[in-house]
Amino acid sequence: MPKPGRVSKKILQHELVPEHRVLTLEEAAEVLRKLGVRPWNLPMISINDPIVRILKAKPGDIIEIRRRSPTAGESIVYRIVVPY
Amino acid sequence: MIIEDNKRNLDSVLKAAEELLPRNLYEELVNKLNEVPNLTKNEKIEIVEETVRDFIAHMIQPGEPVGTIAAQSIGEPGTQMTLRTFHYAGLIEFDVTLGLPRLIEIVDAKREPSTPMMIIYLDERYKYDGEKAKEIARRLEYTMMENILDSINYIIGDRTLTITLDKDMMEDKGATTQMVLDALKRLKLGEFEIDEENPYVINVTLSEKVLPDEYLYDIKTYTNIVDKVKRAYLKGIKGIRRAIIRKDSRTGEYIIYTDGSNLEEVIRIRGIDYRKVRTNNIHEIARVLGIEAARNAIIEQIIDVLSNSGLDVDIRHIMLVADIMTWTGKIRQIGRLGVVGDKTSVLAKAAYEVTTKNLFEAAASGAIEEFMGVTESIIAGLEPPTGTGTIVTGVARSLIRKLNEVKEVNEFEFEHRERA
Incomplete structure (x- = not known):
């Protein structure tokens, strides 16, 4: 693991990295209602993930990811931040 | 069908279509509508509706065993892959594992690929400058x-x-x-x-x-x-054993290929295009660029391996594999130590690998088999919860209580009648 201070914002511009965004509480509740799932049913993302560290998200936050998909053009997926 | 309204108008129909259709399909639809001349408004609405109807008809059904289909779709062409290790196409200088061994390496989520390599693009200034490329390549070599x-x-x-x-x-x-x-x-x-x-x-x-x-x-x-x-x-950079410059014959730009990989350090070197650096070490990508980048890398590399062997597998199957591998936020292998090992069912785990060990451990810890998955249901001869098997009929508890009340009343009446 790179040390916290060493995560460079450069990586956000890398081709492989899609756009990440932390949802507000209201948005998160709306997303969960729309999908009809519980937070722990979502795919996870580690708190140690370099992108999560740049976003300064906390465990329990839901992250919206806009993937560039070759089949759908763009697809939006959600991941929940887990503390491990 | 989309909007049940007699005064249908194109804007509201398109708006509904935008929500339902994937973005590039929607964009294509709008472009086509504008391109084709002499369409009346009603015709346009019909076209949009037909597109949406067709799209919904082709969506995957709930309960469809997509994992099994993906396994078959990758597995069958996989039997045609060679077991030999190949040279990288166009690069004679060093070996790169390709073909089936590399595919196994990816889905097994090996910590280090057997032949780590990087592809480094140069930034705008040095792209076409052979001398500068050589200088950067030398700076990389450990x-x-x-x-x-x-x-x-x-x-x-x-x-x-x-x-x-x-x-x-x-x-x-x-x-x-x-x-x-x-x-x-x-x-x-x-x-x-x-x-x-x-x-x-x-x-x-x-x-x-x-x-x-x-x-x-x-x-x-x-x-x-x-x-x-x-x-x-x-x-130089630790882990980079050799750096070779290649000129792309199409674009004329210089690209550096390295034997060995160290993404963390290379990304910080000046003069390279840090947005395009590639490595075949997926764990390194997960560590430096995050789990989503790792997912993209898995897809990219599986497709690369398959297309190098001349196989054409639909990308959706590969996306499913990558999604499952990165589900927990860490890279899991498809196998006993990863995806299968994380199953809760004892029988499903035992059916995969190391049967006795799994059964012994389950017996020692007093594990409970819930029969919720496909594998264990087949073993026990139950209806597997897939396809139509996902639908379960049940009776609400409140209803049972009500039925019991009715029964009690009936019995009470019956007793009374008998006594009378």
């Missing part, structure tokens, strides 16, 4: 003193070390005498100077600290010092 040495000589009991450098190797690796002197300074061996007659010979006088008097005639101490000198760092 070079130790050992790589440019001709010989190290010493006479036991004399305290002097004569280091002879290989001129050709130095030029090839792009190392300078100054680098060597700096390296020696860092080693703190003692006084050193360049030989007056030959600029490629350096004489080192070992200090008292490195070679104490009582060890003056000890060969082992000398060998240790020589090893230390050999391993001294000169330049």
